[in-house]
Amino acid sequence: EDQVTQSPEALRLQEGESSSLNCSYTVSGLRGLFWYRQDPGKGPEFLFTLYSAGEEKEKERLKATLTKKESFLHITAPKPEDSATYLCAVQAALTGGGNKLTFGTGTQLKVEL
Amino acid sequence: NAGVTQTPKFQVLKTGQSMTLQCAQDMNHEYMSWYRQDPGMGLRLIHYSVGAGITDQGEVPNGYNVSRSTTEDFPLRLLSAAPSQTSVYFCASSYMGLAGGPSNEQFFGPGTRLTVL
Numbered sequence: 722e723d724q725v726t727q728s729p730e731a732l733r734l735q736e737g738e739s740s741s742l743n744c745s746y747t748v749s750g751l752r753g754l755f756w757y758r759q760d761p762g763k764g765p766e767f768l769f770t771l772y773s774a775g776e777e778k779e780k781e782r783l784k785a786t787l788t789k790k791e792s793f794l795h796i797t798a799p800k801p802e803d804s805a806t807y808l809c810a811v812q813a814a815l816t817g818g819g820n821k822l823t824f825g826t827g828t829q830l831k832v833e834l
Numbered sequence: 835n836a837g838v839t840q841t842p843k844f845q846v847l848k849t850g851q852s853m854t855l856q857c858a859q860d861m862n863h864e865y866m867s868w869y870r871q872d873p874g875m876g877l878r879l880i881h882y883s884v885g886a887g888i889t890d891q892g893e894v895p896n897g898y899n900v901s902r903s904t905t906e907d908f909p910l911r912l913l914s915a916a917p918s919q920t921s922v923y924f925c926a927s928s929y930m931g932l933a934g935g936p937s938n939e940q941f942f943g944p945g946t947r948l949t950v951l
Contacts, residue, residue, distance in 0.1 A: 725876075755939065764838075764924050764942035765877075808877070820865045820928055820940065821892065824876040 723748045727809050727825035734799055734832050742794040742828045744809030752814040754792050755822065756785050759806045768794075768807075799832045806830070836860050838943035840925050846949045847915040855910040855946050857925030864930040866908040867940070870894065870921040877924065883908055884930060915950045922947050 726745045734740055746754065753772055757765035769778045771787040778785050782803060784795040794807055806829045810822040841856045859866065867882035879892030883902040897919060899911040908927075912919060928940040 757942075762945075764926075764944050767939040767941065770939055810877075820867070820930065820938065821879055821882065822877070822940065824869075824878075826874060826876040 723811055723813055723823040725809055725811055725823055725825035727807075727828050729828060730826070731829045732831070734796075734830070736800055736832055736834050737798045739795070739797045739799070741796070742807055742830070744792040744794070744825055745790060746792070746809070746811045747790075748811045748813045748823070750814030752812045754787055755810045755812070756792070756794055757808040757810065759808055759827070765808055796830070799830075801832050801834060804830055804832045838925055838927055838941050840923075840943035840946050842946060843944065844947050846951065847912075848951050849916060851915050853912055853915065855912075855923055855925075855948070857908045857910065857943060858906050859908075859925075859927040859941070860906065861927065861941070862905060863927035863941075864905070865940075866902065866925065866927045867892070868898070868900065868908070868910045869924045869926065871924060871945075872921050880910065880923075912948075915948075917950045920948060920950045 724747045728743045753770050755770050756768040759765045769785040774789045776787050782797050786793045806827040808827045810824040838859045864885045868880040869877040871877050878894050880898050881900040883889045886902050886905050889900050923946045925943040926940040929938045931938045
């Protein structure tokens with residue numbers, strides 16, 4: 722069974738204080754690992770897809786990395802508008818469920834002035 | 835492009851009532867799916883469809899029905915609502931991609947917040 726564990730559950734940062742969010746996973750062959758951002762009362766918004774160990778992707782203050790067991794979302798010099806819940810999800814290569822995603826429970830990030 | 839749209843945004847039902855949650859996408863995506871999101875449990879797959887006329891069960895299908903008569907629409911029906919179905923429901927869509935090939939990002943709708951009394 723595919724599993725995704727995210728840590729920490731919640732994180733409070735000061736503006737400009739860089740940090741990392743962790744996503745540990747077990748999957749029967751990784752087809753893709755996804756990062757989403759979710760604001761309160763809204764649907765998840767796609768950020769990144771990572772396909773293989775060693776891959777990195779960047780978008781503004783966010784950088785996602787991938788190893789064979791985990792992914793990190795690095796946030797450099799965060800701003801209050803980066804406050805959101807960040808979700809990690811995996812898709813197995815040998816899935817009978819179409820494009821089925823298995824999600825973690827998310828990290829709730831709050832960035833304060 | 836409107837993307838993925840869902841209606842209604844909020845709904846309150848009494849136990850035993852039935853209703854349909856609507857989902858539509860205008861991106862010509864083959865794959866559509868329904869998730870529910872509950873505190874501390876993450877998003878869980880209810881049903882999915884890989885194209886018009888084809889549907890299948892996800893992780894938590896009991897109490898829900900789906901159909902896919904067109905590429906654009908994928909409604910979710912609650913047959914007899916129960917308090918355990920109180921949740922936020924999200925519809926998502928994506929291109930299928932090639933078998934064994936890289937996966938495609940899924941786009942989510944804004945959600946329907948359902949309360950069953």
